[in-house]
Amino acid sequence: MFSSGSLPRLILLAVYLPLRSAFPLSSTPALHAAEDAEHDSSDLWLDLGAAVALVLIGGVFAGLTIALMGQDTVHLQVLATSAEGPERKHAQTVLKLVGKGKHWVLVTLLLGNVVVNESLPIVLDKALGGGWPAIVGSTVLIVIFGEVIPQSVCVRYGLPIGAYLSPVVLFLMYVFAPAAWPTAKLLDWLLGENHGVVYKKAGLKTLVTLHKSLGSKPAERLNEDEVTIISAVLDLKDKAVQSIMTPMDHVFTVSTESILDEKTIELILSAGFSRIPVHAPNDPSNFLGMLLVKTLITYDPEDAKPVAEFVLATLPETSPETSCLDILNYFQEGHSHMALVSKHPGENGGALGVVTLEDVVEELIGEEIIDESDMHDDTQRPAEQPQQSSVADFPVPLNRTLRRASTAPIAKPGYISSITPQQRQHLDNLAPSNLARKPKHTRFPFVKIKRSLQANGDNDGVKGDSAVQGSADENTPLLRS
Incomplete structure (x- = not known):
């Protein structure tokens, strides 16, 4: 029935299958574990x-x-x-x-x-x-x-x-x-959208002050003068002209009836001012214009003419609350470098003091500007201001007395003899560019201008709500005809 080779094979299968079921080989699980x-x-x-x-x-x-x-x-x-x-x-x-x-x-x-x-x-x-x-x-x-x-x-x-x-x-x-x-x-x-940090003026001033010490190099730091000027500029808008003006008690003024003789001329020259406010007779608070000292270069004091006969420059008026920045903007127009601070700008009376371009610049730099013509310490502080000038305050030096050339007992000054006819003609035309009798127009509403007596023929002046358009002719004489 069975061949000789089939019997051993059947016996092997009969033994292997039960053993494999009872004792499974470990080679297959180990292989799977290695792969995992x-x-x-x-x-x-x-x-x-x-x-x-x-x-x-x-x-x-x-x-x-x-x-x-x-x-x-x-x-x-x-x-x-x-x-x-x-x-x-x-x-x-x-x-x-x-x-x-x-x-x-x-x-x-x-x-x-x-x-x-x-x-x-x-x-x-x-x-x-x-x-x-x-x-x-x-x-x-x-x-x-x-x-x-x-x-x-x-x-x-x-x-x-x-x-x-x-x-x-x-x-x-x-x-x-x-x-x-x-x-x-x-x-x-x-x-809201973020537009960055915007500093207020106080913050900017603090930031500027900190830059005096910040910075790794000296070139990156601000020095004392730079900090002072920048801080002063930031304060200029909020500072009123009343705080920097020169009070009327310390202002050198003349009347329209003042006679410009030798004594008065010497007083004017010794005072060292380039602009002199001119008021109406018997009314020191009613100002009609200002006299430019440079117009007296060719004037002979022996003529003894009254101030009313001279061509006056416009004296603008402003209120004491006007900011220093606003008045600086007006000065930059070039119409005037002096303004009258008044309780009632453009009206008679109420004068409190005067403010000049130099006052504003001094406020900017934080220091007083002293030029070679200054005769006293003018710090614009009322406690240190000299009283109103008089002849006794300024004794007349003999070598500065102005005389007519034909009557001079001594040699006439060299600068008089050196003037050529062409130069004298030019000096005769040193009239103000902004005449009081014909004031120029200004775009600033805080500045008021009134016409002087020269335009009206009286001593009261005329109230003006604003400046009037006009300008001086280049041939305007220094004296009224």
């Missing part, structure tokens, strides 16, 4: 690599938040216009990015940072098997490598880093635009 271990090892390194990448990306988002949001818009504008080299280019790049919407940039960076930080625990959970190792690992990685180190670096090098990564941020802004842009517009509506 190799697969798990590759997944672990992949998860760890993904975790490192997420930490680095999260650090970039956190650092860019500091680098871009920490830049003040006003400061960027300053750097973009006044800085040099790479700093200027970086500021222009960042300013262009932030100009698209600072809240839009902020929401984009925060949204990207949240996505990365929320993904990190999931990746570490697979790599570390979940539980407390994943929590501790993600916390340490995020705090140290995702927040502290990147933000510390970007605080120091925020501008160049922000400029270098601006294209990446701009790309992400459009990627996250469906969620980021509406949120940014909502923030703009609720909080």
